[in-house]
Amino acid sequence: MSKNELEIVGQVIGGNVGSIAIREKNGKNIELGDLLVAEENEGGYLILKVFNLGYGSQIPTEVRELAAGLKLEGYSAGLDFMDPKLRNYTMASVKGVLRVNKDSLKIPKVLPTFFSSVRLATKEDLEFLATPPKYPIYLGKVRSGSKVLDIDVHLDGESFLTHHVLIAATTGRGKSNLVKVLLWSALDARKFGIFVIDAHDEYYGRNGIGLKEHPNARGSLRYYSPDAPAGANTLVINLKALEPEHFDGIVSFTDAQEDAISAYHKKFNETWIEKVVHGETIEGVKDVTLRVLQRKFKRMLGVYEQAGELICDSDVFSLTAGASTVDDIVRALERCQIVVVDTSRLGEEAELLIGSIVASKIFYNYKKTKGKGALDEKPPVGIVIEEAPRVLAQDKIEQGDNIYSRIAREGRKFKVGLIAITQLASVIPTTVLTNMNTKIILGNEMASERSAIINSAAQDLSDEDRTIASLDKGEAIVSSIFAKFAIPIYTPLFEEVVAKRRQNSKDDGFDLSKSKLLLK
Amino acid sequence: MSALYKFAHMSDIHLGAFPDPMIRDLEKQALDESVKKCIELKVDFVLISGDIFHVGIPDLSVVNDSIRIFRKLQHASIPIYAIYGSHDYTPNGTSIIDILETAGILTNVMKARTDEEGYIVLDFFTDPKTGAKLTGISARRIGLESKFYEKLDKKRLEYEKGFKIFAFHSGITELKPAFLSEMETVPISNFPKGFDYYAGGHIHKKDEFELPGYPKVVFPGPLFTGYGKDIEETARGVDRGFFVVSFDEKLEHVEFVIIKGFDGDFFEYDATSKNSHQAMREISQKLDQLEVNGKVVIVRLKGELSGGKTSDIDFIELRRKLVGRGAVYIQFNRFSLRTKEYEGNRVAGEDVQAIEATLFRENIGSVKVTQPNLKGKEGTESAVELLRNLRQQLKIGETKTDYGKRIVASGIETLKLKQEFKDE
Numbered sequence: 001m002s003k004n005e006l007e008i009v010g011q012v013i014g015g016n017v018g019s020i021a022i023r024e025k026n027g028k029n030i031e032l033g034d035l036l037v038a039e040e041n042e043g044g045y046l047i048l049k050v051f052n053l054g055y056g057s058q059i060p061t062e063v064r065e066l067a068a069g070l071k072l073e074g075y076s077a078g079l080d081f082m083d084p085k086l087r088n089y090t091m092a093s094v095k096g097v098l099r100v101n102k103d104s105l106k107i108p109k110v111l112p113t114f115f116s117s118v119r120l121a122t123k124e125d126l127e128f129l130a131t132p133p134k135y136p137i138y139l140g141k142v143r144s145g146s147k148v149l150d151i152d153v154h155l156d157g158e159s160f161l162t163h164h165v166l167i168a169a170t171t172g173r174g175k176s177n178l179v180k181v182l183l184w185s186a187l188d189a190r191k192f193g194i195f196v197i198d199a200h201d202e203y204y205g206r207n208g209i210g211l212k213e214h215p216n217a218r219g220s221l222r223y224y225s226p227d228a229p230a231g232a233n234t235l236v237i238n239l240k241a242l243e244p245e246h247f248d249g250i251v252s253f254t255d256a257q258e259d260a261i262s263a264y265h266k267k268f269n270e271t272w273i274e275k276v277v278h279g280e281t282i283e284g285v286k287d288v289t290l291r292v293l294q295r296k297f298k299r300m301l302g303v304y305e306q307a308g309e310l311i312c313d314s315d316v317f318s319l320t321a322g323a324s325t326v327d328d329i330v331r332a333l334e335r336c337q338i339v340v341v342d343t344s345r346l347g348e349e350a351e352l353l354i355g356s357i358v359a360s361k362i363f364y365n366y367k368k369t370k371g372k373g374a375l376d377e378k379p380p381v382g383i384v385i386e387e388a389p390r391v392l393a394q395d396k397i398e399q400g401d402n403i404y405s406r407i408a409r410e411g412r413k414f415k416v417g418l419i420a421i422t423q424l425a426s427v428i429p430t431t432v433l434t435n436m437n438t439k440i441i442l443g444n445e446m447a448s449e450r451s452a453i454i455n456s457a458a459q460d461l462s463d464e465d466r467t468i469a470s471l472d473k474g475e476a477i478v479s480s481i482f483a484k485f486a487i488p489i490y491t492p493l494f495e496e497v498v499a500k501r502r503q504n505s506k507d508d509g510f511d512l513s514k515s516k517l518l519l520k
Numbered sequence: 521m522s523a524l525y526k527f528a529h530m531s532d533i534h535l536g537a538f539p540d541p542m543i544r545d546l547e548k549q550a551l552d553e554s555v556k557k558c559i560e561l562k563v564d565f566v567l568i569s570g571d572i573f574h575v576g577i578p579d580l581s582v583v584n585d586s587i588r589i590f591r592k593l594q595h596a597s598i599p600i601y602a603i604y605g606s607h608d609y610t611p612n613g614t615s616i617i618d619i620l621e622t623a624g625i626l627t628n629v630m631k632a633r634t635d636e637e638g639y640i641v642l643d644f645f646t647d648p649k650t651g652a653k654l655t656g657i658s659a660r661r662i663g664l665e666s667k668f669y670e671k672l673d674k675k676r677l678e679y680e681k682g683f684k685i686f687a688f689h690s691g692i693t694e695l696k697p698a699f700l701s702e703m704e705t706v707p708i709s710n711f712p713k714g715f716d717y718y719a720g721g722h723i724h725k726k727d728e729f730e731l732p733g734y735p736k737v738v739f740p741g742p743l744f745t746g747y748g749k750d751i752e753e754t755a756r757g758v759d760r761g762f763f764v765v766s767f768d769e770k771l772e773h774v775e776f777v778i779i780k781g782f783d784g785d786f787f788e789y790d791a792t793s794k795n796s797h798q799a800m801r802e803i804s805q806k807l808d809q810l811e812v813n814g815k816v817v818i819v820r821l822k823g824e825l826s827g828g829k830t831s832d833i834d835f836i837e838l839r840r841k842l843v844g845r846g847a848v849y850i851q852f853n854r855f856s857l858r859t860k861e862y863e864g865n866r867v868a869g870e871d872v873q874a875i876e877a878t879l880f881r882e883n884i885g886s887v888k889v890t891q892p893n894l895k896g897k898e899g900t901e902s903a904v905e906l907l908r909n910l911r912q913q914l915k916i917g918e919t920k921t922d923y924g925k926r927i928v929a930s931g932i933e934t935l936k937l938k939q940e941f942k943d944e
Contacts, residue, residue, distance in 0.1 A: 228709040230674065234707065234731065327701040331701070
């Protein structure tokens with residue numbers, strides 16, 4: 001038997017473009033999500049993806065039912081089918097995802113040759129994925145079913161970041177790990193600024209392995225925390241940095257309160273919050289409105305008046321310190337650094353507010369820069385927002401446009417993109433989801449969530465519902481307008497990525513473990 | 521209840537910053553007034569957080585005057601404690617601060633050594649009268665500041681009991697004012713926690729802060745003025761002076777003592793949409809309306825002239841008129857004034873230092889060098905420092921040859937080219 005015959009896993013026996021039927025060769029165990037190859041003439045081949053599996057049998061149903069009954073009820077323990085490998089088999093439903101011919105990659109518009117053999121895709125079949133783009137962002141390795149192929153999957157960072165990314169999955173499917181791997185890769189590239197609002201303080205690696213282990217961390221990673229470890233930056237933001245629009249979509253204000261805020265800001269500029277808290281009166285603003293605003297600011301920002309003195313007992317906001325924190329962060333992003341802000345100790349409103357301040361600043365800076373014709377000099381900036389529906393859900397957007405929805409809509413023009421992480425893509429409006437031009441889809445048990453993602457994906461994933469439901473931890477599908485087909489990937493554990501780098505560094509004569517800051 | 525102890529905290533005196541004799545007199549008067557205040561308030565010691573002088577080797581006349589004033593504190597049994605500021609360094613080693621310490625005028629409270637693991641250990645200096653424990657970190661050379669703090673054995677400092685003061689001459693990342701957002705700074709997390717008082721210098725803006733673990737971080741700002749921007753701020757009415765800190769076992773009270781450096785007047789004029797002749801006429805008219813007798817007058821011009829040259833504005837004539845009406849010192853700040861007709865003066869900024877830094881930053885990429893320290897941000901900082909060193913003047917009694925050697929040596933030191941020039 002030739003090598004090719006050994007590799008054959010099935011044969012095309014029927015179907016149509018949307019669902020090609022393949023009979024599995026006995027014992028080959030084709031998996032859901034497997035990539036198969038049907039060869040064509042002149043070295044060309046079709047890549048097929050398995051989206052469903054079922055039984056096939058030459059024996060009529062009644063006979064099978066009777067045979068099972070005889071066996072189960074003990075009438076004939078040794079009963080079996082004649083030539084079982086021939087008569088009973090597995091049928092795979094597959095779909096063509098890519099037609100490869102020399103250097104040409106095309107969406108297939110033909111069927112594989114009828115009755116042709118198919119085999120599992122190999123590293124060589126997917127070699128075209130191995131050439132990294134100019135500024136690569138590593139996402140993992142190509143996966144065929146549950147088998148990991150030794151081909152790294154990269155997307156071009158600039159296009160990928162500025163055209164927005166959605167990372168969708170339920171808990172425990174590897175979202176955080178994926179983001180860590182992605183950020184680690186961005187630290188390698190040093191060509192993009194990425195702002196990370198880290199709600200769980202899991203990326204920097206304060207108490208374990210994290211991004212701080214990267215050899216470029218010293219120059220390209222900034223970490224802010226209200227309780228900063230030695231060498232990191234204490235997260236403190238001056239109240240003067242806050243503008244009325246930073247609250248949009250994050251805090252609900254009545255019309256009267258919004259009018260009051262607008263009036264205070266117009267009159268007092270950057271000291272508007274202090275004036276509200278101080279109880280400075282303005283014509284047209286009722287006392288009751290002012291008092292409600294004072295209560296809201298006390299709750300949200302920790303600022304209040306006591307015996308005529310302004311006090312701010314917030315963990316993050318300050319009346320005196322943090323005057324240049326936002327500028328520092330924005331400058332770092334413009335210098336291709338990754339800025340991780342630990343918001344794990346903060347309330348949701350404070351967390352979103354900080355994100356809103358920075359996102360607004362970077363967005364409007366870039367918009368202004370574009371106006372001057374100098375946007376080409378700026379690196380792309382990505383903003384990682386966890387539990388994205390908090391600001392991008394339909395009801396939040398209906399409350400009023402906020403900076404995140406604005407970036408989702410317009411950010412691409414100004415090289416600012418979102419990396420939105422969510423368990424609930426279905427509550428994000430289709431208009432926003434459609435603008436997320438790369439979707440990294442991890443396992444999801446909820447049919448409604450899968451449906452929302454599939455309906456807005458860059459490729460036709462209408463048959464992938466079962467595949468998505470069956471994705472295991474670390475397994476994902478990358479659907480992107482920058483990829484020729486929806487690439488199944490496996491993202492390695494972040495700890496393995498770090499260990500591998502350490503090993504490589506040691507091999508190169510540089511001990512990464514000694515490159516960390518000298519802390520005491 | 522026993523009386524509280526007190527100390528004065530001042531910084532950034534920048535003696536000798538201005539060549540103008542009138543301003544030097546005012547500068548001397550401000551220091552003298554501060555010393556008198558300290559004696560009058562019966563402070564137990566004076567702590568200076570760096571930059572006593574504007575350059576590491578100042579004019580001897582400036583040194584002589586300052587020693588005469590500082591000795592008044594000695595006569596009143598008030599010791600002076602200090603650390604080096606960024607301006608107190610000389611690239612060649614010995615600074616005037618060392619000479620003042622040797623002469624017994626002041627005590628440098630930064631006592632540092634390196635332990636066997638490579639950590640920097642700071643020892644405390646205890647004030648004999650109050651028992652206050654002082655330590656601190658002088659300004660470091662460019663680029664070394666953060667690394668020095670990173671290597672600091674903080675735990676040892678944090679364990680020490682008693683009333684503790686930490687003196688430093690650095691910007692703190694979280695506390696720097698917005699106008700200094702590009703300044704190289706140290707994150708507060710690199711400072712040892714739990715000191716009663718953090719006596720800061722280097723930031724030319726008076727401020728007090730409280731952060732978790734750092735109950736009182738204080739910057740007095742310049743005592744008088746160090747740069748053009750400072751004199752402008754003073755003329756605008758910004759308070760100058762120093763802090764007096766009362767304490768026993770813990771900090772009790774912090775109060776700012778205002779030192780009136782001079783009577784000033786600040787005038788700002790926006791020349792946008794005016795041609796140079798209109799601007800000259802209007803500036804002259806407006807200055808005529810100011811009461812300038814006996815005052816320092818700062819004139820700030822900004823905007824873009826619609827026609828004519830900036831040099832059409834006759835600053836000599838404007839100055840002559842102001843002097844004629846009794847102004848003691850006049851400063852024209854025209855760095856933000858541009859004209860449509862000329863490409864020159866492309867960069868606008870608040871003062872010379874800001875403009876120079878901007879120009880270096882914008883052009884550093886066009887200079888092809890191999891040394892990493894001469895590229896990027898570090899290269900920009902080295903260029904700024906080199907320029908500052910090149911501005912050092914010939915000292916009294918110094919030959920031109922010695923002066924030349926000194927300047928060359930400081931340039932080599934600044935650019936970290938010692939190795940390359942070791943045989944010369």
